Amino acid sequence: MDISTQLQLSTDRFFQKLDETKEAINASWSYITNTLDTSLKTQDVKALLNLIPYIEQGEGALAYEHIGESRRILRILHIIQLELTYQKTPFFLHCVDKDSLMEKYMLSLFALRRLFFQLSMNSVREAADLLLHNTLSVFAVYVMTQEDLINADNALYGRIAEICSAYWNDGDKQLFLSLTAGN
Numbered sequence: 001m002d003i004s005t006q007l008q009l010s011t012d013r014f015f016q017k018l019d020e021t022k023e024a025i026n027a028s029w030s031y032i033t034n035t036l037d038t039s040l041k042t043q044d045v046k047a048l049l050n051l052i053p054y055i056e057q058g059e060g061a062l063a064y065e066h067i068g069e070s071r072r073i074l075r076i077l078h079i080i081q082l083e084l085t086y087q088k089t090p091f092f093l094h095c096v097d098k099d100s101l102m103e104k105y106m107l108s109l110f111a112l113r114r115l116f117f118q119l120s121m122n123s124v125r126e127a128a129d130l131l132l133h134n135t136l137s138v139f140a141v142y143v144m145t146q147e148d149l150i151n152a153d154n155a156l157y158g159r160i161a162e163i164c165s166a167y168w169n170d171g172d173k174q175l176f177l178s179l180t181a182g183n
Helices: 003-042 045-049 051-056 060-066 068-085 098-117 121-133 138-147 154-164 170-180
Strands: none
Touching: 003 045, 003 051, 003 060, 003 068, 003 098, 045 051, 045 068, 051 060, 051 068, 060 068, 068 098, 068 138, 098 121, 098 138, 098 154, 121 154, 138 154, 138 170, 154 170
16 A cells, blocks of 8 residues: 555544544533633632643543644643642633633733744833733743743743743742753
8 A cells, every 4th residue: 555545544534533523522622611711700710720630631632632722721721730839820810711811821922922033122022011911920931931832042031030020029030040941
């Protein structure tokens, strides 16, 4: 069997499996989004964090496998879990639903990428302003730079630490420096 035929068969099997699991994927995605909306609206941290095992090991794994946004949601949930464990301001502060949570994440990521690329002084200023007005924990910054394809270097980490020092305490700064020391 030639490579073209193998590729065609593999593709056909993938789409057949996708078609067979479409309803389960949609149901798991619906559960994730409804739980996010409800738990953020009511600030139910337990329900929010219960999504982690649901996505990693439960029926939510289907959504994780097929819906790209679920990967960022899981990343955010892990950030929140770290923040709560270490008694830091949680990422979801001021977020009332999934959309506002994702908007905060994407705007923060956009700001971090603007700092990294430094396309203009104006873009760097805007990024710094966004980070100043949207408090991010050390964990949020570190996870976002590591997991969302920002090839951060010491100069970027130094700039981030400089900006965030407006709301990070000395312990936060030391933690950030220790997390980023090996990069």
